[in-house]
Amino acid sequence: xxxxxxxxxxxxxxxxxxxxxxxxxxxxxxxxxxxxxxxxxxxxxxxxxxxxxxxxxxxxxxxxxxxxxxxxxxxxxxxxxxxxxxxxxxxxxxxxxxxxxxxxxxxxxxxxxxxxxxxxxxxxxxxxxxxxxxxxxxxxxxxxxxxxxxxxxxxxxxxxxxxxxxxxxxxxxxxxxxxxxxxxxxxxxxxxxxxxxxxxxxxxxxxxxxxxxxxxxxxxxxxxxxxxxxxxxxxxxxxxxxxxxxxxxxxxxxxxxxxxxxxxxxxxxxxxxxxxxxxxxxxxxxxxxxxxxxxxxxxxxxxxxxxxxxxxxxxxxxxxxxxxxxxxxxxxxxxxxxxxxxxxxxxxxxxxxxxxxxxxxxxxxxxxxxxxxxxxxxxxxxxxxxxx
Amino acid sequence: xxxxxxxxxxxxxxxxxxxxxxxxxxxxxxxxxxxxxxxxxxxxxxxxxxxxxxxxxxxxxxxxxxxxxxxxxxxxxxxxxxxxxxxxxxxxxxxxxxxxxxxxxxxxxxxxxxxxxxxxxxxxxxxxxxxxxxxxxxxxxxxxxx
Numbered sequence: 118x119x120x121x122x123x124x125x126x127x128x129x130x131x132x133x134x135x136x137x138x139x140x141x142x143x144x145x146x147x148x149x150x151x152x153x154x155x156x157x158x159x160x161x162x163x164x165x166x167x168x169x170x171x172x173x174x175x176x177x178x179x180x181x182x183x184x185x186x187x188x189x190x191x192x193x194x195x196x197x198x199x200x201x202x203x204x205x206x207x208x209x210x211x212x213x214x215x216x217x218x219x220x221x222x223x224x225x226x227x228x229x230x231x232x233x234x235x236x237x238x239x240x241x242x243x244x245x246x247x248x249x250x251x252x253x254x255x256x257x258x259x260x261x262x263x264x265x266x267x268x269x270x271x272x273x274x275x276x277x278x279x280x281x282x283x284x285x286x287x288x289x290x291x292x293x294x295x296x297x298x299x300x301x302x303x304x305x306x307x308x309x310x311x312x313x314x315x316x317x318x319x320x321x322x323x324x325x326x327x328x329x330x331x332x333x334x335x336x337x338x339x340x341x342x343x344x345x346x347x348x349x350x351x352x353x354x355x356x357x358x359x360x361x362x363x364x365x366x367x368x369x370x371x372x373x374x375x376x377x378x379x380x381x382x383x384x385x386x387x388x389x390x391x392x393x394x395x396x397x398x399x400x401x402x403x404x405x406x407x408x409x410x411x412x413x414x415x416x417x418x419x420x421x422x423x424x425x426x427x428x429x430x431x432x433x434x435x436x437x438x439x440x441x442x443x444x445x446x447x448x449x450x451x452x453x454x455x456x457x458x459x460x461x462x463x464x465x466x467x468x469x470x471x472x473x474x475x476x477x478x479x480x481x482x483x484x485x486x487x488x489x490x491x492x493x494x495x496x497x498x499x500x501x502x503x504x505x
Numbered sequence: 506x507x508x509x510x511x512x513x514x515x516x517x518x519x520x521x522x523x524x525x526x527x528x529x530x531x532x533x534x535x536x537x538x539x540x541x542x543x544x545x546x547x548x549x550x551x552x553x554x555x556x557x558x559x560x561x562x563x564x565x566x567x568x569x570x571x572x573x574x575x576x577x578x579x580x581x582x583x584x585x586x587x588x589x590x591x592x593x594x595x596x597x598x599x600x601x602x603x604x605x606x607x608x609x610x611x612x613x614x615x616x617x618x619x620x621x622x623x624x625x626x627x628x629x630x631x632x633x634x635x636x637x638x639x640x641x642x643x644x645x646x647x648x649x650x651x
Contacts, residue, residue, distance in 0.1 A: 312577070
């Protein structure tokens, strides 16, 4: 795979999440776009590439957005990969810039949330889901991931407290960042006493649907430096979809198939990562990512989280340093950008009071799209601090 | 019936075949005429060999519970009225993994179960699973067509 030489990620932007919004996904997209331009000191016509991931932008698309934003880009991409869309946007946009198809690409994940958007989304998510999952309680991903979680617990001896450790550390990170929808401390007692949603999942294992947007700009390092912008570099990236289709119950995913290639390309190992931003739709999936991305052995994540601090300043593996979706809420496809955007913030020293000291390299991974009994899409990037 | 809450009625066009089999008291799934792979959920072509002749044939309704959950929350008003209920992933002896309602007696990983298709209150077939030779309907009377 060709290296991603000299590509810069700049202007990480997160719009504050809202529990409910009357505004459209187009507003969240456009407002994130404006904020990114402002951060970078650019005019909208400087942007000649646009990549968007959104569930609720329909009936509009990235095409409609060009008219709403009154821009005339020469490169467009719509990424239908939900929680995997952030690292995938990095890959697509980086290649476009490398090939000269675009000079500056704006990558945005944005979704709104009204009383009905989440229920409507779940009802019509896929044909398999409509026929064979939704009629069993309309629980959406909770039903499927409850069963994935139980299987993981029985297979590897993980306990509820282990998932609790992930959630509690993320809440501490969220409190440090100060931006999350959930802004009260979470104790193990609170975690264990929470009401059941779909056993073994309880309230704090599940993400709250919210409205929000996340985005960043992709350009050459030369351009970023000429603009005087702090940037992160892409050291490696990968994606794999519908991996391990013969596993009856999902316990590993595509990351396991390309993580070695990524570390080789980055000339770094998991021990060199100053942080890890996983896709945390459920804590079990963060633990599967710790395993499949090589931070511990397969099945070893429970032991890993028992012994390794996961907070931003705990001296272990800073994990989901802004609190992740389990604290911030899940802003649809923006949730797929959250980890990537936080990774860029950390590497450009623009995080809030949750800045990991001397962060030089880190990983962000994505995971999305429950078609039937698991998510199909996986993605990951290794990023490094710019100028090094 | 006016005002009565109903379970979701939307299904793909292929689901009519599932309804017809359940009405006849049969457990029929698509079996690829090219390679014999049993498909579930329904497809228009075989996911293994990509052939598009998938006749509906009677297959074994027996299987094993891979995992399960007890659901205590739903955003759907009908399902809120029948909480809590149990859902399982069942590895059918004929191949596919099927998600279905489980009776309380089968809430163990590895339980042997028999799957039965029955019409719910919307008239669409749902699959229920319980110990072989038993009738799973009694535990789900609020879900099923009277």
